[in-house]
Amino acid sequence: MIQIKIAVCIKQVPGTTEIKIDPETNTLIREGIENIINPFDAYAIEEGVRIRERSSSEEVEVIALTMGPPQSKEILKEAISVGVDRAILLSDRAFAGADTWATSNTLAKAINKIEDCRLIILGKQTLDGDTGQVGPELAQRLNIPFIGYASSILEINRNKMKVKRLMEDRYETFEINLPAAISVVKDINTPRVPSLRGKMKAKSVEIPVWDANQLGADEDEVGLSGSYTQVVKIFTPKIKHEIKMIEGSPGEQVEKLYKELKELNVI
Amino acid sequence: MRYLLTEEQQMIVDICRQIVEERIIPVRAELDEKEIFSWEIINEIARSDLFRLFVPEEYEGMGTGIFEICLATEELSRGDLGIATSFAASGLGLIPILVAGNEEQKKKYLPQLASGKKLAAFGLTESEAGSDAGNIKTTAKRDGDYYILNGTKQWISNGGEADIYTVFVMTNPQKGIRGASAIIVEKGTPGFEFGKKENKLGMRSSVTRELIFTDCRVSKENILGSEGMGFIIAMRTFDQSRPVIGAQAVGIAQGALEEALNYSKVRKQFGAAISSFQAIQHMLADMATNIEAARALVYHTAKVIDSGEKNITRLSSMSKIFASDMAMKVTTDAIQIFGGYGFMKEYPVEKMMRDAKITQIYEGTNQILRNVVALDMIKRGVV
Incomplete structure (x- = not known):
């Protein structure tokens, strides 16, 4: 019997840090950009799998979840290739355009549908949205504790866990009751390379797709219509570069530079 | 140039390449310089099921053939030969069990080697038996239900790190080459110790050591095939x-x-x-x-x-x-x-x-x- 069910929430993101934006439509240019698992989510997956591997007395099941278009199945397969037991895709046209609020609503419904999830693990933020809000919002909706920036899980059983988290200037250790949600930072582990058995399993596995109907979600609480925020414009800030070459002997250069900086009120 | 590989073969190559790019290349110079045997990387290789390629499915392997082993080894060697040698040496150590082992021996040893939780090693070479492999001097004398091993093996890859050794010994020295046998010896057997680590020109991230047997008693159940087949x-x-x-x-x-x-x-x-x-x-x-x-x-x-x-x-x-x-x-x-x-x-x-x-x-x-x-x-x- 499975005693600890762990849900890992992951997201497919463009695999580049050089995001190009179409200046006409203000949307991401996705052509020619490979999609990857959000890098922070890879640590979340690994931690879920490690909890299962080191748990000797209790049976653990790790379930990966993502909300996204049908091609997001690929990252769920990747999650299976590194040891996740099963995966569920939350996909529906109605989910499109979701902000963090609508996203956390959809995820919460899925987690309730899975039933008896004791732990939810997320990456600390995504590479594209960068908000870091989905984790805490999800915990709020499920009415369970949330620990952000977890850097180490010290102990865990069905009812309790001890978790260490990384703050700017210190570490904090908490003991919390389960169910709970945590977000993880990259210090927590080194994600493994896929295994051959995992890849074989991923190749043949059927990934169930849950739509709004199956989640019992009304249209106005998911996707764009369930969102309080909307991206109006994305743009790359224009940075003005002005280069002035200062010439002369080193001594003269220093003097000129000093004068210039003084005029600019930099010094 | 890409060869026509099956999907599974391509997976093997991809996994090895990822290990090489992410885990091996960043540290290979240091492993070489300091002669470090990296269990961390060996464990990653094990977790990725690559040791299973040496072992048939019925013993918890995924072995399909030498071709797949070659693909994996080639790719690992592209990153670092020492690591590829530690990998391949475990395979070399277990092939005698595949070739000549009985069902009990296969059941006992192959699953743990397939998982990579334990490594194997192959012990043939001695100081005076290199190319002249028939000239081995390590003896195994029968004593009731045991063989008593005496002698020293030299330059054994995975020596000291491996848990399972297939060792070639003389059970009947008078018969020369026909008096040689192969026997499985586990690390920790009393009378089985390791000699010095060699300081090598290359493949320095692999470990090469002596195996020293001094009145080492090994159960007769551990002989591979029969006496004289070594x-x-x-x-x-x-x-x-x-x-x-x-x-x-x-x-x-x-x-x-x-x-x-x-x-x-x-x-x-x-x-x-x-x-x-x-x-x-x-x-x-x-x-x-x-x-x-x-x-x-x-x-x-x-x-x-x-x-x-x-x-x-x-x-x-x-x-x-x-x-x-x-x-x-x-x-x-x-x-x-x-x-x-x-x-x-x-x-x-x-x-x-x-x-x-x-x-x-x-x-x-x-x-x-x-x-x-x-x-x-x-x-x-x-x-």
Whole structure:
């Protein structure tokens, strides 16, 4: 019997840090950009799998979840290739355009549908949205504790866990009751390379797709219509570069530079 | 050049490549410099199921054949030969169990080796028994339900790190080669100790040690096949493992060519990238051509072995000779393309040349293997 069910929430993101934006439509240019698992989510997956591997007395099941278009199945397969037991895709046209609020609503419904999830693990933020809000919002909706920036899980059983988290200037250790949600930072582990058995399993596995109907979600609480925020414009800030070459002997250069900086009120 | 691989074979290559790029290349210079045997990387290889390639499915493996082992070994060798050797040496240590082990021995040892939780090692060489492998002096004297082992094995890859050793011993020294036997010895058996770690020219991230037996009592259940079969088991093991050495050589050479090609495009002399000079271009072209030729021979040999063909000694020897001589030449030329920089330890190619050298020596020197090829040809014709 499975005693600890762990849900890992992951997201497919463009695999580049050089995001190009179409200046006409203000949307991401996705052509020619490979999609990857959000890098922070890879640590979340690994931690879920490690909890299962080191748990000797209790049976653990790790379930990966993502909300996204049908091609997001690929990252769920990747999650299976590194040891996740099963995966569920939350996909529906109605989910499109979701902000963090609508996203956390959809995820919460899925987690309730899975039933008896004791732990939810997320990456600390995504590479594209960068908000870091989905984790805490999800915990709020499920009415369970949330620990952000977890850097180490010290102990865990069905009812309790001890978790260490990384703050700017210190570490904090908490003991919390389960169910709970945590977000993880990259210090927590080194994600493994896929295994051959995992890849074989991923190749043949059927990934169930849950739509709004199956989640019992009304249209106005998911996707764009369930969102309080909307991206109006994305743009790359224009940075003005002005280069002035200062010439002369080193001594003269220093003097000129000093004068210039003084005029600019930099010094 | 991409070969036509099945989906599963491509997965093997992809997994190995990821391990090489993410785990091995960033640390290989340090492992080489400090002679570190990296359990961290071996564990990653194990977790990825790669040791399962050595073992058939019924013993928790995923073994399909020598070809898949060659693919994995080639790819790992492209990153670091020492690690590829630790990997392949575990395979070498377990092939005798596959070749001659009984059902109990297979059930007992193969699953733990398939998982990579334990490593195997192959103990044949002694100080006076190298190419003359029949001249081993380690003895195993029968005493009731036990054999009592005495003697010292030399230069054993994975020595000290492996848990399971297949050791070649003389059970009947009067009979010479026909008095040799193979026996499984587990680490921790009283009377079984390890000697010094060798300080080597290359593959320095692998460990090479002596195995010292002093009145070491080993159960008679551990003998492989029957007494006197040792030499045959060793030769049948080598027939299967030699193309794997060929694959190592192809991998090292591939790594060296990639480094040389990249360098030639960025290194400028006389105002132009040296890759624009015909002298360099021809070297690169020859390196690539010879690698492809060696790869073709290694893959062909592996596929012939996997087809179940029995007479494989000649072909497997040829694949090892050709690929290892090629790797020595290609890695030397890679240094030449790097010029003075290639001679420096800041760049990876000098290590590749040091690593390549062993492939001409171990698992049968290329000279002994040329004898094997010639004698087989004289006996059976060119075919």
